[in-house]
Amino acid sequence: MIADDAAAVFRKQFGAEPAGLWAAPGRVNLIGEHTDYNEGFVLPFALPQRTIAAVGPAPAGEWTVTSTFEAEPVSFGVTQPGEVSGWAAYVAGVVWALQDAGYEVPGAQIAIASEVPLGSGLSSSAALESSVLTALIDLGGLDVPLEKRPSIAQRAENVYVGAPTGILDQSASIRCEEGKALFLDCRSYEVEQIPFDLAAEGLAILVINSNAPHQHVDGEYGARRKSCEDAARLLGVPALRDITGDQLDDALARLDDEVMRRRVRHIVTEDDRVLATVKLLHAGQVREIGPLLTASHASMRDDFEITVAQVDIAVETALAVGAYGARMTGGGFGGCVLALVDADKAAEVTAAVEEAYAKQGFTPPTAWTVTAGPGAGRL
The missing domain is CATH 3.30.230.10 (Ribosomal Protein S5; domain 2)
Structure with a gap:
């Protein structure tokens, strides 16, 4: 141990x-x-x-x-x-x-x-x-x-x-x-x-480590943060959290920089997706959060531009073989994907992602299912 x-x-x-x-x-x-x-x-x-x-x-x-x-x-x-x-x-x-x-x-x-x-x-x-x-x-x-x-x-x-x-x-x-x-x-x-008791629903979260390098203390994470803070200042709000979904189009129209507009769109729509996910989980509709997870990944890929080929392929492959939803998790530029799957399909999804990686010549991924564990404490 x-x-x-x-x-x-x-x-x-x-x-x-x-x-x-x-x-x-x-x-x-x-x-x-x-x-x-x-x-x-x-x-x-x-x-x-x-x-x-x-x-x-x-x-x-x-x-x-x-x-x-x-x-x-x-x-x-x-x-x-x-x-x-x-x-x-x-x-x-x-x-x-x-x-x-x-x-x-x-x-x-x-x-x-x-x-x-x-x-x-x-x-x-x-x-x-x-x-x-x-x-x-x-x-x-x-x-x-x-x-x-x-x-x-x-x-x-x-x-x-x-x-x-x-x-x-x-x-x-x-x-x-x-x-x-x-x-x-x-x-x-x-x-x-x-x-968040997935086992009771016959579900699992499959974590797929893309084994692509992942590093925060470089310029990319900081650049994303600065862009968001600059946008909030230009829009006259304390933080982008203060832009609601129905205010988004007006906010984007007030920004001249296309890259900054994409960054803002990700943050505002991502906050909405979190709130929608919480609402579904409260209602016991766990499978229904899948499309929100997938939409989150598309937003990270297209608007926040923090994914890499390995995580994109893992998401696409998991969805193609039956995952309810999949997305990169973490700060980006590598790292892991999570997929919401039927518990008895986890091995099948893993095998499909491994095959897709092999075809691309990528370093093989590693994958495992996870449950929600406890926070910090004395053993």
């Missing part, structure tokens, strides 16, 4: 037993892509795959982190953004963000193991941040309300690491509940737990 791996690495590195094990999941975003930093709506759920932090105490102001995926441990004291680099920056960033929020962070020895696929758009970074954050809060007895924790983890990623991500990933990793999707208003941070 992954928890045993984390504990074993801790014992090997630090010569003692950890004080405890803390877990946080990766996430799949069912629908609502790039809407989070536009203060809109998202609907993620937590993956069963988790990152584990085995943690023990250390002298005040001292932190050492090691992992199953890096040979050398990294030690640091009180740092400022940019002073720790590489994967350890996500851990140093959590320490910094907690301190910056006014908390006295305990020194700690930390060992990390993870089963969340790296670079796949399933938010391995938020799982790392959230497991460490939860551990340090518990270890230090810090009074950090649950609803405040995602913004601290997000600040670690935005300011310390330098990735301009929204609040979606950290909220999902920390606040999701088992068997539920998390309906999150990214302006108010209000959440609603939406029933």
Whole structure:
């Protein structure tokens, strides 16, 4: 088990037993892509795959982190953004963000193991941040309300690491509940737990990792965010969330730049699709969300321009062999596709996508079915 791996690495590195094990999941975003930093709506759920932090105490102001995926441990004291680099920056960033929020962070020895696929758009970074954050809060007895924790983890990623991500990933990793999707208003941070028991309907979410490279800390994600923020300023609204569907045509007519118009159209229609999906799930009409998922993908492909050939082919193939809906999930430019399928058809859909990839000469995909798991906590 992954928890045993984390504990074993801790014992090997630090010569003692950890004080405890803390877990946080990766996430799949069912629908609502790039809407989070536009203060809109998202609907993620937590993956069963988790990152584990085995943690023990250390002298005040001292932190050492090691992992199953890096040979050398990294030690640091009180740092400022940019002073720790590489994967350890996500851990140093959590320490910094907690301190910056006014908390006295305990020194700690930390060992990390993870089963969340790296670079796949399933938010391995938020799982790392959230497991460490939860551990340090518990270890230090810090009074950090649950609803405040995602913004601290997000600040670690935005300011310390330098990735301009929204609040979606950290909220999902920390606040999701088992068997539920998390309906999150990214302006108010209000959440609603939406029933999402696919097994009861004979359905499954098939996650298909395109195995195309996926990277946020490059210019493309930031360029999309800047375009949205510039458009909101030109339209005289705090964020694109404030443009409703029936105001969209008028808003687009007021923008001169065609690329900016496409970006705005994606965000406004995507927010509407999230709200429509929530309404259908409340009504128990799970299969009926399929066309909304597919429309979301078309919008990401044509208006937001964040898909690549591997994810487009996975979506097209899944639909062709019977998926109710399919879309890329995550920030884009690689990563994973999700498909809503009959549970007994998952293997058939997987085989069809593998065949389509082989014909194109792509790196073979990997696929698995997922259920909605719990958020971060102590094991």
